Amino acid sequence: MDAAFSAEQGEIRRTLREVITKRCGPDEVKAAARTPAGHDAGLWTALADQLGLPGLAIPEAYGGVGCTTAELALGCEELGRALAPTPLFATAVLAAPLVLALGTEGQRAELLPRIAAGELTAALAVPGTGLATALGLVGDNRGDWAGGGRAGGVQARRAAEGAWRLYGQAEQVIDGHSAGLLVVAAHAGGFARSRTLLFLVREDARGMTRARQAALDETRTQARVELRDVEAEVLGDEDADVPAALAAVGDVAATVVAAEAVGAADRALESTVAYVRQREQFGRAIGSFQAVKHRLADVYVQVQAARSAAYYAAWAAGAEAAGFGGQGAERAGGLALAQALDALRTAASEGVQLHGGIGFTWEHEAHLYFKRASSDELLFGPVHRLRARAAERADLFAEGGGADAVAVAVASDPVSPVPVPSDLDLDPDPGPGPASLGKAV
Template sequence: MDAAFSAEQGEIRRTLREVITKRCGPDEVRAAVRTPAGHDSALWSALAEQLGLPGLALPDTYGGVGCTTAELALGSEELGRALAPTPLLATAVLAAPLILALGTEEQRAALLPRIAAGELTAALAVPGTGLATALGLAGDNRGDWAGGGRAGGVQARHQDGVWRLYGQAEQVVDGHSAGLLVVAAHVGGFARSRTLLFLVREGAAGMVRTRQTALDETRTQARVELRDVEAELLGTDRAAEGGEGIDVPDALAAVGDIAATVVAAELVGAADQVLERTVDHVQQREQFGRAIGSFQAVKHRLADVYVQVQAARSAAYYAAWAAGAEAAGFGGQGAERAGGLALAQGLDALRTAASEAVQLHGGIGFTWEHEAHLYFKRAAGDELLFGPVHRLRARAAERAGLFADHEPPAEGAAPAASEAPAAPAGAGLGEAV
């Protein structure tokens, strides 16, 4: 693995930082999230037209730039530094890759160029509150999270040549303003149970979208209610024709790894920024006639945060490289999907950095109006969406087979050395004397 970035990747980082620094300060962020769209539409247009950010990881065949997950992660790291509210995660990370992977050629040609140009925003809607499960981050996504044929979830039925959806999704990132929804729904009842993805356009009859009050207001969420909404199947349902069906869980898991990597990079950028501002503050704030940053206890606390942020950055960069390696067909077993672990590391880093910022800023740090709380809420909100941390790590361990069950020893066989009972205290001392 080559950890050095190319000149083009460095240019992406530098250009984005210049734009974000000028147009996305704390006051601008608070103003943007209170708009009906939940983000600054002018900033999004600039990011799309001048930098091609929505199409950064899309093939140039569909109007994209043709870069990899690494470039997308670098861009997201810069957005994370300012907690810039944009539809990038919902549109370019969650929805667009699914259209690219599963859509028909007609669907790709009609939708992806508009997404790459920033003209169309999209969102992924999964039933209930199971986004982390659907993406394969917090558990196996081949279960009945889409409804399983029972009440609840989102059900799809094919009638008179038209697909119709009925159900509800609770945590749809940017779902209230997206022009296109990619909806996961259960089809086939009990006999041929499976999950498929459907496209629902803005303004579809029977769809009600309500913006939710989220803990992290910079990551807008919506509740989407579907009442016999006409939808278009994403791809082709070959299983209905007696062929092999679309492997939606595998596609969602692949997108989940990329999403975890991108969110991890966002968290690293946010943690780095909040650490930088905290260091500036402790160098200026004085107590007992000297800057509090000169106290050894404060130095130790910030040094620990720095180490944790750098570890999270390394994990995010490795996950981005591994995702690109898997897409290119090399990288080796075990280097394929590291997004979940990188996300867990990033969540821990930002939560620690934001907590220290709140405390070291003193009385002002404990007020809701202080920007440190925006970063603290981002860590807490992302963990509610994509975590929790212990489940992210448990899922990664499960996939790696770290805790696979071992075959019990045959009856009468001697136990293995690792399973043998420990010798009593003092055993063998007599022979040594």
């Protein structure tokens, strides 16, 4: 494994950070999240036209850039730093890979170029509130989460040759209220041939009602989708292994969310360090107190460990997709996500505490990061179930679990010492005792 970034990857990160820094301050993020669409349409156009971000991981044959999960994760890490509300995750991470993996050639040729150009946004809708289950992140997704032929879920029935009708409801659909295309998971076949299929539902479909839901994290919009005898088109072949495709997308989604969380945790720590350097108490900056240094040193080490896990997961997923390695990639995403969510929750909590009274107010940006940490765990976790599922898939606790399981667990959960850089010096006027965070560690 080569841990160094290529020149192209570095350019993606640098360019995206410049755009995000100019257009995504805390006030701009809040304003964009509170628009009817839930995001800044102008920013989305810029990301698509100038950077090609929606098509970053789409093959060049379909109008994309043809990069791997690693580049997509790096891009989402930068978006995560600012908590920039965009349809990128729902469109490029959840929906587009399913169209690419399962769609017919006609469906790919019609939809993927429009997605890559930023003209079409998409969302994945699964019954109820079972997104983490459907993606195979917290358990086996071959159960009856799509409805199982009983009341509830989303049911699909064949109306005519090649035509289907959907009936049911999905909640917590990320960016579902504004997406131009919905990829809906539904139960088909009744009890005789019970199976889960994916269907394409256009935004103008009759019988579909969509409403934005009040969510803990307003920067990641969610919607309730109600389907009442809605005409739909099956995605790909009716005999496709949908659970396997969803699990593969879940691994990549976990990696991308982990990278987002690392970016958010890094930004939360950065703003907290800047604040404790300036805030004075008892005649000196509070960052000069050893207790504060120790707390932030612990956060820094946790964030760096999470970054290492996220980068490994992104590299492994990209290597596996390219067919030249990536052993254990299917397990790395969930473990990286668990560690990143832990790091974000810790960084956000410490940020709120160390900012004092201002950190508890809605006007300050600290609460946005705390809400993102809590919301992501509700959507994709909880953390202990992410780890339990990864251990289960690796046979970690089976009799004679094997060296491969141990190797994956170690590679995905690094605990090696992390050097603390000198720019995290918290004491602007060194006095007696440790003068820097590095010395405190």
